[in-house]
Amino acid sequence: NAGVMQNPRHLVRRRGQEARLRCSPMKGHSHVYWYRQLPEEGLKFMVYLQKENIIDESGMPKERFSAEFPKEGPSILRIQQVVRGDSAAYFCASSPDREWAFFGQGTRLTVV
């Protein structure tokens, strides 16, 4: 029973490039959450998705960020035209029932 799988673990992008972060939830989990963590800070909610639907994106920046959770395949967090301020650890969590969220190991994005 594999846990939440995120890849890549580390991602380096130049300013202006696109970053794609992938998250495969635990088997049987249909709820996916994305969080961002800056150094020495807590986790900030970004978006909550169920299969093919965005339920709550109140924490997502209005521009350049998008997320999807297709019927087949992993959830994707996409950041277009990255800037230095996007450098952070991005965590995905999955849940079978909107609670008891289990987190992945995170993707550490560095924008140079």
Next chain:
Amino acid sequence: QQQVKQSPQSLIVQKGGISIINCAYENTAFDYFPWYQQFPGKGPALLIAIRPDVSEKKEGRFTISFNKSAKQFSLHIMDSQPGDSATYFCAAGGANNLFFGTGTRLTVIP
């Protein structure tokens, strides 16, 4: 606006001592209060969680105390061990997401 306030920011405890971390929340609609443990370079791991219909929950050396009227909850780690040294986050759950505290860095010294 910080939905969940956590203190202290850092904590140093002797091995065998009790570690206590406190959190306060604002929104009375929250109905799920988990604690997460995070080691450097790792994702947060669910440690223990409580619902507001109980005042205390214990799992091994970890206990959550919950005070609904004060909108506060705390984590107690009994017989703290060096292996408990990590960052601890409290969270409060609403309908669609979890709001996290800013974390407490616990160091247990031998």
